[in-house]
Amino acid sequence: MSDLPDTNVLEVDNLSVSYSTEGGELKALRDVSLDVPRGDIVGIVGESGCGKSTLISAIIGLLAPNARPASGAIRFRGEDLLGVNDDKMRALRGDEIAMVFQDPMTSLNPVLTIGRQMRDIQYRLPDSKAEKNARSIRMLQRVGIPDPESRLHDHPHQLSGGMKQRVAIAMALMMKPALLIADEPTTALDATLEVQIIHQLKRLQEDIGCSILFISHHLGVIAELCDRVAVMYAGEVVESGTVREIFHAPEHPYTRMLLACDPGAISERTRVLPIIRGFLPDLVDLPRGCVFRDRCDSAIEACSDKPPLQVRGADRLVACHRAGETP
Amino acid sequence: MTRFGILEALLRPDGLVVTTWRKLRRDPLGLLGLAIVLGIGFVTVFAPWLTSYDPNEVDVYARLLPPSADHLLGTDQLGRDTYTRLLYGGRVAMKVSIVAISIAMAIGIALGMLAGYGPRWLDRLLITGFDTIRSFPTIMFAMAIVALVGPSLNTVIGIIIIASIPVYARVVRTQTMALRERDFIVAERAMGASTRRILFRHVMPNIAAPLFILASMDVPVVVGMEAGLSFLGLGVSPPTASWGSILNDGYSYIRNSPWPIIAGGIPLILVTLGFTFFGESLRDILDPKLRREG
Numbered sequence: 229m230s231d232l233p234d235t236n237v238l239e240v241d242n243l244s245v246s247y248s249t250e251g252g253e254l255k256a257l258r259d260v261s262l263d264v265p266r267g268d269i270v271g272i273v274g275e276s277g278c279g280k281s282t283l284i285s286a287i288i289g290l291l292a293p294n295a296r297p298a299s300g301a302i303r304f305r306g307e308d309l310l311g312v313n314d315d316k317m318r319a320l321r322g323d324e325i326a327m328v329f330q331d332p333m334t335s336l337n338p339v340l341t342i343g344r345q346m347r348d349i350q351y352r353l354p355d356s357k358a359e360k361n362a363r364s365i366r367m368l369q370r371v372g373i374p375d376p377e378s379r380l381h382d383h384p385h386q387l388s389g390g391m392k393q394r395v396a397i398a399m400a401l402m403m404k405p406a407l408l409i410a411d412e413p414t415t416a417l418d419a420t421l422e423v424q425i426i427h428q429l430k431r432l433q434e435d436i437g438c439s440i441l442f443i444s445h446h447l448g449v450i451a452e453l454c455d456r457v458a459v460m461y462a463g464e465v466v467e468s469g470t471v472r473e474i475f476h477a478p479e480h481p482y483t484r485m486l487l488a489c490d491p492g493a494i495s496e497r498t499r500v501l502p503i504i505r506g507f508l509p510d511l512v513d514l515p516r517g518c519v520f521r522d523r524c525d526s527a528i529e530a531c532s533d534k535p536p537l538q539v540r541g542a543d544r545l546v547a548c549h550r551a552g553e554t555p
Numbered sequence: 556m557t558r559f560g561i562l563e564a565l566l567r568p569d570g571l572v573v574t575t576w577r578k579l580r581r582d583p584l585g586l587l588g589l590a591i592v593l594g595i596g597f598v599t600v601f602a603p604w605l606t607s608y609d610p611n612e613v614d615v616y617a618r619l620l621p622p623s624a625d626h627l628l629g630t631d632q633l634g635r636d637t638y639t640r641l642l643y644g645g646r647v648a649m650k651v652s653i654v655a656i657s658i659a660m661a662i663g664i665a666l667g668m669l670a671g672y673g674p675r676w677l678d679r680l681l682i683t684g685f686d687t688i689r690s691f692p693t694i695m696f697a698m699a700i701v702a703l704v705g706p707s708l709n710t711v712i713g714i715i716i717i718a719s720i721p722v723y724a725r726v727v728r729t730q731t732m733a734l735r736e737r738d739f740i741v742a743e744r745a746m747g748a749s750t751r752r753i754l755f756r757h758v759m760p761n762i763a764a765p766l767f768i769l770a771s772m773d774v775p776v777v778v779g780m781e782a783g784l785s786f787l788g789l790g791v792s793p794p795t796a797s798w799g800s801i802l803n804d805g806y807s808y809i810r811n812s813p814w815p816i817i818a819g820g821i822p823l824i825l826v827t828l829g830f831t832f833f834g835e836s837l838r839d840i841l842d843p844k845l846r847r848e849g
Contacts, residue, residue: 288745322747329745334738339760348756349746400746 235306237407237439238264238287243300245279245286252512256282257463259300261537261545264407269433269440271450271471273486274460277508280443282463284409287441288325289317305406323352326400330412332392336384342395343380349399367398370435372428390421394428401432408433408440414449422446426453447490451475459483462508462519465537469544479546481524518549526550578840585836591829592771595822599649602642610643611635611794619812629814631804637818640796645822647708647785647797652777655715656770662716663723664766668754670724671731678728685721693718693780694787701789711790715780719773726769730762764841772834775827782823798822 240262247254257279264270272280285291286298289309302309304325309317321327329335337345346364347357355363361380368376371394384392393413400408410429414422430453433440444450450457451471458468459482467480478484485504506523509515515522517532524531530549537545540552579585598605614634622629628637670681688696697714704710731754734740743753778798784790785799786806793800798819805815 290741290744318747318749320747321745327742327745329738329742331738335742337739337743337757337761340757348752351752396742 235266236263236303237266237305238262238441239301239303240283240287241301241303243283243286243298243302245282245291245298246296247292248294248296249512253296254511255463255514256295256511257286257298260460260463260465262458262465262468264439264441265456266406266439267433267437268455269430269442269453271442271444271454271457272460273445273447273450273457275445275486275508277462278460279463280460281411283460284327284411284441284443287409288321288327289314322349322405323403324405325407325409326403326405328393328396328400328408328410328413331416332389332396333416335396336392338384340383341380342382342384342387346380346395346399346402349402352403363402364398367402368395370432371395371398371401372424373398389417390425393417393421393425397425397429397432401436401438404436405438408438410440410442412444412446413442415444415446422449423452429453447475447487459486463511464519464547465545466520466547467545469541473541473544479540479544479551480520480548481526481550482520485525518547575837575840579836582836582839584832585839588829588832588834588836591825592833595645595826595829596649598642599645602639602646606636606639606642608636608639610640610796619808619814621812621814628818629812631801631815632808632811637801637815640801641798641818641822643796644798644801644819647791647795648778648781648822648826651708651712651715651781652774655712655719655777656773658712659716659719660723660766660770663720664727664759664762666720667724667727668731668758671728672735672750672754672758681724682728685724688717689721694783697784697789698787701784706789706792708791708795711781711784714784715777718780719777722773723766723769726765727762730765731758734758734761768834768838768841771830771837774830775823778826779823 240260243257243260244255245257247256260279260283262270262272262283272283274280282291282295285295287302287304287309289312291298298310300310304320309320312320336342340348343361343364346367347360350360350363353360364380365376368379373379373391373394379387379391379395384395387395393416397413413429414425417425426449429440440453442450442454454471456469457471457474458465459474459480460466461482467474467478467483474483475487478487482504485502489502489504491501504523509519509522516534518524518527518535521527521531528550533549535547535549537547538551540546579589612635614630617626617630617634618632620626620630620634626636626638628641631637631640666681670678693714696718697711700714701710734757740753740757743757748757781790782797782799782802785797786803787799788803790799791797801819802816805813805817805819809816
């Protein structure tokens with residue numbers, strides 16, 4: 229662990245990533261900045277195609293082969309990961325930076341037992357098989373799996389979805405990473421399980437003291453779990469701040485509309501669920517000015533120029549010309 | 556994991572071998588195939604104990620005899636016991652198939668994984684190589700090689716290996732390509748596993764079953780190739796017994812006695828049926844798309 233107590237584990241600084249496609253250069257991420265403070269849980273919300281997955285891939289250094297070299301910086305404990313070689317990056321993955329995936333049904337190897345996979349993830353340690361098994365059992369206990377010893381002999385298909393996701397979390401946290409990236413880990417689970425897994429995750433995070441970058445499009449989960457949140461739209465961070473600020477006083481029109489669309493937040497019985505009209509802009513041929521202008525209710529003349537990220541409050545950022553006006 | 560650990564895992568009540576056997580037991584054709592396979596294995600291993608003759612022992616007074624109590628399947632033009640020659644010919648066939656298939660499979664796995672997981676240019680290069688080999692008719696290819704190095708059992712094995720590598724490599728390549736996009740492989744990469752670790756620890760166990768099926772279906776092909784080459788005189792050199800050379804001898808004397816050619820054809824038919832039945836039954840059991848739980 230680093231010596232400075234109050235630093236950011238992860239700092240993404242003006243990160244831009246684009247892909248070469250047949251239609252031209254697809255600008256998947258543009259000047260994305262994001263901090264994950266030590267011991268905090270940071271959420272990223274945004275609809276499909278907003279660049280969440282590209283951001284994760286860039287952080288763990290596994291961008292698709294057609295990605296162009298990224299510009300900007302991704303600093304993990306002060307070191308820029310974009311300048312790190314493949315071997316060093318591979319050593320970080322699974323050890324210092326771990327990941328939990330969206331679908332537990334497919335993220336475990338179907339032909340290997342749980343025990344074999346959990347031992348395998350500890351290949352960096354010189355311990356004996358018995359020691360690795362013991363550590364696996366302890367980890368399974370911590371994620372709330374009953375009778376962990378016999379589970380070691382099971383294959384993934386013998387476990388339920390929730391169990392599998394617990395196993396995946398246990399595997400990710402096995403090496404006590406400094407940063408856990410959770411890519412919609414509860415989307416594939418039903419609502420009751422979702423709550424259980426979220427609470428478990430929070431407890432484990434407090435125990436281990438790691439930071440979590442939590443990607444989700446479920447606003448309720450973000451509100452429940454996260455300390456800070458960044459709202460992404462079409463490859464940009466449009467608003468970021470503490471969960472309290474963002475959820476109680478959203479300033480970017482996209483955040484406001486997103487909150488209005490959350491079925492959990494709709495109090496009245498209605499036939500028509502609110503929607504955000506329009507579509508994501510074409511990332512190959514971006515419109516000039518604000519990326520959200522075409523779908524925005526409160527667009528004005530000034531919106532044809534790109535809005536700068538304005539600092540609002542302690543460390544809150546909003547990319548809107550009209551931020552601060554009363555809506 | 557130790558060698559013993561793997562064996563133990565396979566033989567556990569819910570292990571692969573036991574569950575496969577439980578399903579195979581309900582498939583009469585598969586059982587028949589397994590019985591033929593085991594039978595052929597038994598007679599080739601214990602050949603010297605199953606006959607009182609020497610396969611190359613010439614007896615000019617007993618040429619081209621029909622089957623009798625002394626000579627179960629008669630004798631050939633030199634008075635050699637056809638039954639004995641069949642048993643020893645089976646040894647040649649099994650040696651060729653085991654050696655050739657193991658080596659071809661090992662090389663095929665390595666090249667197939669390289670093609671399926673490596674960079675695209677390497678894939679194109681290897682695929683072009685495989686297609687080039689496959690575009691030669693095997694017999695023409697074999698004749699060219701034999702003309703260069705001379706006929707022998709090792710030449711036959713070499714030819715079969717070269718001809719079979721593309722078969723295995725293509726299957727491994729396709730399976731690897733399908734697996735590399737699967738979430739659990741992506742997850743392994745995200746958790747820092749090296750390429751070697753991913754290929755041998757995670758891809759291999761997933762392609763083992765189809766490869767095993769393919770190998771079992773490949774045995775008759777290889778046996779047929781060996782017999783064919785020996786029949787044409789491109790394989791084992793006389794007087795070594797091979798199913799192909801028995802057929803060739805019988806073919807030359809078919810006007811005098813039909814027995815050698817009848818006897819020489821039966822094992823080829825049995826091998827083909829046995830391994831095909833067994834392989835198809837295994838495929839039904841092990842193919843995840845056809846698999847039914849419980």
